[in-house]
Amino acid sequence: MDERVPRDFETLRATILDRRASLPKRIAQIAAYALDNPDDIAFGTAASIAASAGVQPSTLIRFAQQLGFDGFTSLQQVFRERLRERNSSYDERLAALRAKAEDGGGHRAIFDGFVAAASTSLGDISRSLNDAHFEEAVALLAKAETIYVLAKRRSYPVASYIAYALGKLKIRNQLVESAAGLNAEMIGFATPRDAVIAISFSPYAPATIEETRSIAEQGVPIVAITDSSFSPLAQFAKVWFEVAEADFGGFRSISATMALAMALTVAVGEKRREAGRRRKG
Amino acid sequence: MDERVPRDFETLRATILDRRASLPKRIAQIAAYALDNPDDIAFGTAASIAASAGVQPSTLIRFAQQLGFDGFTSLQQVFRERLRERNSSYDERLAALRAKAEDGGGHRAIFDGFVAAASTSLGDISRSLNDAHFEEAVALLAKAETIYVLAKRRSYPVASYIAYALGKLKIRNQLVESAAGLNAEMIGFATPRDAVIAISFSPYAPATIEETRSIAEQGVPIVAITDSSFSPLAQFAKVWFEVAEADFGGFRSISATMALAMALTVAVGEKRREAGRRRKG
DNA sequence: TACGGATTGGAATTAATATTTCATATTGAC
DNA sequence: GTCAATATGAAATATTAATTCCAATCCGTA
Numbered sequence: 231m232d233e234r235v236p237r238d239f240e241t242l243r244a245t246i247l248d249r250r251a252s253l254p255k256r257i258a259q260i261a262a263y264a265l266d267n268p269d270d271i272a273f274g275t276a277a278s279i280a281a282s283a284g285v286q287p288s289t290l291i292r293f294a295q296q297l298g299f300d301g302f303t304s305l306q307q308v309f310r311e312r313l314r315e316r317n318s319s320y321d322e323r324l325a326a327l328r329a330k331a332e333d334g335g336g337h338r339a340i341f342d343g344f345v346a347a348a349s350t351s352l353g354d355i356s357r358s359l360n361d362a363h364f365e366e367a368v369a370l371l372a373k374a375e376t377i378y379v380l381a382k383r384r385s386y387p388v389a390s391y392i393a394y395a396l397g398k399l400k401i402r403n404q405l406v407e408s409a410a411g412l413n414a415e416m417i418g419f420a421t422p423r424d425a426v427i428a429i430s431f432s433p434y435a436p437a438t439i440e441e442t443r444s445i446a447e448q449g450v451p452i453v454a455i456t457d458s459s460f461s462p463l464a465q466f467a468k469v470w471f472e473v474a475e476a477d478f479g480g481f482r483s484i485s486a487t488m489a490l491a492m493a494l495t496v497a498v499g500e501k502r503r504e505a506g507r508r509r510k511g
Numbered sequence: 512m513d514e515r516v517p518r519d520f521e522t523l524r525a526t527i528l529d530r531r532a533s534l535p536k537r538i539a540q541i542a543a544y545a546l547d548n549p550d551d552i553a554f555g556t557a558a559s560i561a562a563s564a565g566v567q568p569s570t571l572i573r574f575a576q577q578l579g580f581d582g583f584t585s586l587q588q589v590f591r592e593r594l595r596e597r598n599s600s601y602d603e604r605l606a607a608l609r610a611k612a613e614d615g616g617g618h619r620a621i622f623d624g625f626v627a628a629a630s631t632s633l634g635d636i637s638r639s640l641n642d643a644h645f646e647e648a649v650a651l652l653a654k655a656e657t658i659y660v661l662a663k664r665r666s667y668p669v670a671s672y673i674a675y676a677l678g679k680l681k682i683r684n685q686l687v688e689s690a691a692g693l694n695a696e697m698i699g700f701a702t703p704r705d706a707v708i709a710i711s712f713s714p715y716a717p718a719t720i721e722e723t724r725s726i727a728e729q730g731v732p733i734v735a736i737t738d739s740s741f742s743p744l745a746q747f748a749k750v751w752f753e754v755a756e757a758d759f760g761g762f763r764s765i766s767a768t769m770a771l772a773m774a775l776t777v778a779v780g781e782k783r784r785e786a787g788r789r790r791k792g
Numbered sequence: 793t794a795c796g797g798a799t800t801g802g803a804a805t806t807a808a809t810a811t812t813t814c815a816t817a818t819t820g821a822c
Numbered sequence: 823g824t825c826a827a828t829a830t831g832a833a834a835t836a837t838t839a840a841t842t843c844c845a846a847t848c849c850g851t852a
Contacts (some may be wrong), residue, residue, distance in 0.1 A: 254829055273591050276810055286831055291811065302810065303838095310554050313594055337649055338642050340781065341774035345637045348770050349630065356626050361619050368618055384675060387668035394664060395762055459528050460543050479777040481676055485766040489629050493622035496760045500618065535799055557840055567801050572841060583840065584808095 235298040239268070239312035245297060253296075256285050260293045264309075272309040276302045340479060347476040351486035354474050359490070367453045367469040367494060372501035374425035377403040378417070378450070380442060381428065382435035388455075388484060389429060392491050399499040406441065417441055422449040427494070428467070429487065431457045431475070442466050453494070455487055516579040520549070520593035526578060534577075537566050541574045545590075553590040557583045621760060628757040632767035635755050640771070648734045648750040648775060653782035655706030658684040659698070659731070661723060662709065663716035669736075669765060669772050670710060676773065680780040687722060698722055703730040708775070710736045710768065711744050712756070723747050734775070736768060 236242035246261050253261060263283035264271050270279055280287040287302075294305035371377055377396060381389035389405060396403040406413050420426070426445055430438040439462050446452055446466040454467035457474065464470045471490060475482045517523035527542050534542055544564035545552050551560055561568040568583075575586035652658055658677060662670035667688070674686040687694050701707070707726055711719045720743045727733055727747040735748035738755065745751045752771060756763045 256830065269595050273595070275808080277808090287810075288812080288832085289830070292829085314550055314554070336642075337646060337774070337778040337781070340778045341640060341645060341771070342637070344770040344774045344777075345633050348633055348766055352626050352629055352633075352766075356623070359619075359622060364618060364622060384672075386675070387672040390671055391665075391668040391765070394667070398762075458543065459524070459546055460531060460539075464528075478773075481679075481773055481777060483770075483773075484672070485629055485633075485769060488764075488766060488769070489625040490622070492759075492762055492764075493618070493625045496625075496762060497618035497621045500621065537800065556838085558838095568840075569802080569842080570800070573799090 235304075236308065239308055242297070242308050249296075256289045257293050257296065259283060260285050260290055264293075268309050268312065271306060272313050343478040344481075344483070347478040347483040348485035350476040351474065351483045352489060354476075355486040355490060358474070359471070363469050363471065364494075364497075367471070368497045368501055370451050370453060370468060371425050371427070371494065371498045372505065374423065374451075375402065376420070376424045377401060377498075378406055378420055378424060378426045378445065379403060380406045380426055380438060380445075381430065382407075382438050384482070384484070385429040385431060385435075385438075385455075385487070388487050388491050389427075391488065392427060392495055395492065395495045396498075399495065401499065401502065413437070413441055414444070417445050417448075420445055420448055420450045422451070424450050426450055426452045427455070427491075428452055428463055429455045429491070430461065430463050431482070432461070434462055439463065455490060516585075517589065520589055523578070523589050530577075537570045538574050538577065540564060541566050541571055545574075549590050549593065552587060553594050624759040625762075625764070628759040628764040629766040631757040632755070632764045633770060635757075636767040636771060639755070640752070644750050644752060645775075645778075648752075649778045649782055651732050651734060651749060652706050652708070652775065652779045653786065655704065655732075656683065657701070657705045658682060658779075659687055659701055659705060659707045659726065660684060661687045661707055661719060661726075662711065663688075663719050665763065665765065666710040666712060666716075666719075666736075666768070669768050670708075672769065673708060673772050673776055676776040677779075680776070680783075682780060682783065694718070694722055695725070698726050698729075701726055701729055701731045703732070705731050707731055707733045708736070708772075709733055709744055709748070710772070711742070712738045712763070713742070715743055720744065736771060 236245050243265060246265060250258055250261055260280075260283050263279075267282070270282060274282070276287045276290050280290045283290075291302050294300075294302045297305065299305045379389045379392050379396075386407070389407070393403055393405040404416065406416055426442070428438065428442045430442075434456075442452060442454070442463055443466060451468045452463075452466050454461070454463040454470035455473055456463045456470060457472065459472060461470075461472075473486050473490060475484060475486055477483065517526050524546060527546060531539060531542060541561075541564050544560075548563070551563060555563070557568045557571050561571045564571075572583050575581075575583045578586065580586045660670045660673050660677075670686060670688070674684055677684040685697065687697055707723070709719065709723045711723075715737075723733060723735075723744055724747060733744075733748045735742070735744040735751035736754055737744045737751060739745075739753060742751075754767050754771060756765060756767055758764065
């Protein structure tokens with residue numbers, strides 16, 4: 231393999247288009263097939279692809295070799311990489327930034343890293359949020375008398391913002407955070423007519439889990455925001471959201487969680503206003 | 512393979528979540544890995560995936576078999592299918608989302624709005640942040656004995672995250688938030704060898720301004736994060752940052768502020784480590 | 793603590809897949 | 823039309839990867 235081997239899909243595509251006129255018949259056939267069905271190249275085996283394209287496996291390999299690859303396998307990597315990038319082109323940017331930050335790219339790199347981590351997380355949640363779950367959570371919270379907000383440590387800032395926003399929207403709420411150790415009593419007042427927003431990420435704060443369990447046992451419906459389907463919060467929750475936050479420099483972003491929390495809060499406010507209008511009108 | 516083998520990713524996911532409690536340790540480990548890194552399953556070989564997940568290839572196969580597949584290969588098909596579908600239908604999904612949001616299709620639009628506001632704010636700050644100011648602020652904070660963190664209301668979540676992160680980095684700090692009205696006393700302890708991070712946005716919380724003024728008069732250097740050069744905070748600060756946050760539904764994003772705050776914190780941690788090494792070496 | 797069953801690790805085996813080889817066919821030049 | 827160069831097909835081989843198997847370990851139970 232010399233250095234002019236296409237490493238990314240776009241270069242590869244350009245190279246193929248450039249040479250197609252001078253390619254032998256069967257090679258041209260497989261070239262056309264490759265550009266038309268890139269997904270098949272990414273996932274198929276040499277034999278299956280060759281069959282779909284109507285050529286021999288050996289032709290496929292010759293095609294790869296003419297492009298400078300040392301075999302079909304290396305060619306296939308480019309097609310796989312393309313699929314990966316589509317889904318998470320941000321991850322690579324992040325990795326690059328991390329590298330830059332590490333070898334002394336100054337402190338600006340750290341800032342860029344956090345911005346990139348936040349953007350990545352926002353992109354991810356935007357793609358993965360389930361509308362039905364969201365509606366369900368909003369409905370559940372909108373009919374609560376009091377909304378309890380439960381979070382410690384890294385998630386606490388989110389909880390405090392939710393509490394602030396709920397307050398502004400005149401929705402009765404209780405931030406469970408007592409430094410005086412009165413959380414158990416505070417939680418004790420919750421009834422099934424209330425609701426809870428619980429937020430916790432790995433490593434899950436034991437207090438949050440304990441409090442969530444205890445409030446769940448009182449029959450209070452719970453909306454959880456957490457980071458994995460294996461989170462202990464998930465089992466207690468009526469509705470739960472999985473939020474994957476990118477991290478940088480050992481600290482995870484919380485921007486996706488924030489966006490979700492804000493959206494929930496404001497949507498609950500909306501829903502209540504709608505319900506209020508219906509009752510009056 | 513009986514008929515209950517999951518054929519699509521969502522069913523598979525649900526099945527795994529359903530059974531997770533009853534799975535043996537290593538199987539659970541690979542299950543968690545699979546749901547967290549679906550792309551790796553799609554592209555990897557049994558050996559490479561097993562290695563990343565920290566188990567033996569045989570465990571991976573047992574996992575597949577427990578789910579009803581007849582081997583790893585069939586399981587992998589489901590993960591590959593998911594990637595194919597996602598890519599082919601991404602544009603359609605996006606278009607559908609927009610249409611739905613437009614004709615009042617529920618609360619998803621609110622969520623999208625917050626994500627957009629956060630993204631916009633991140634883009635803005637990324638463009639406008641002044642590197643020299645950033646370095647100056649980091650230098651100033653890095654040599655402080657104690658970092659005081661000052662913010663109320665909407666900015667309070669940021670302050671609480673800063674305090675959390677500083678604590679993790681073992682940097683002495685004091686979050687000025689006492690509900691008991693002891694802020695004045697707390698601030699009284701600050702000396703010119705300390706430093707302050709003050710955060711406030713219009714409408715500026717009178718308490719924040721008052722406290723910032725008083726601490727500035729004691730000769731304590733201040734780094735301010737605020738939203739305009741006319742901000743009352745700016746006049747007290749040694750260094751200040753102007754952060755323009757987009758708003759949605761009456762609530763402003765705080766993601767840009769968060770990113771800046773995190774970057775400051777981590778950069779201060781870095782700088783201290785560097786200084787520590789120099790002293791020792 | 794000893795037993796039995798379930799689980800796991802790691803090597804051996806088997807299956808699959810890519811690549812090479814070689815005989816045959818095609819093409820283009822003279 | 824013949825020759826040489828090139829391209830192609832098909833089968834043989836080499837490589838890589840999936841699966842199986844068995845011994846060791848762990849875990850719950852008596």
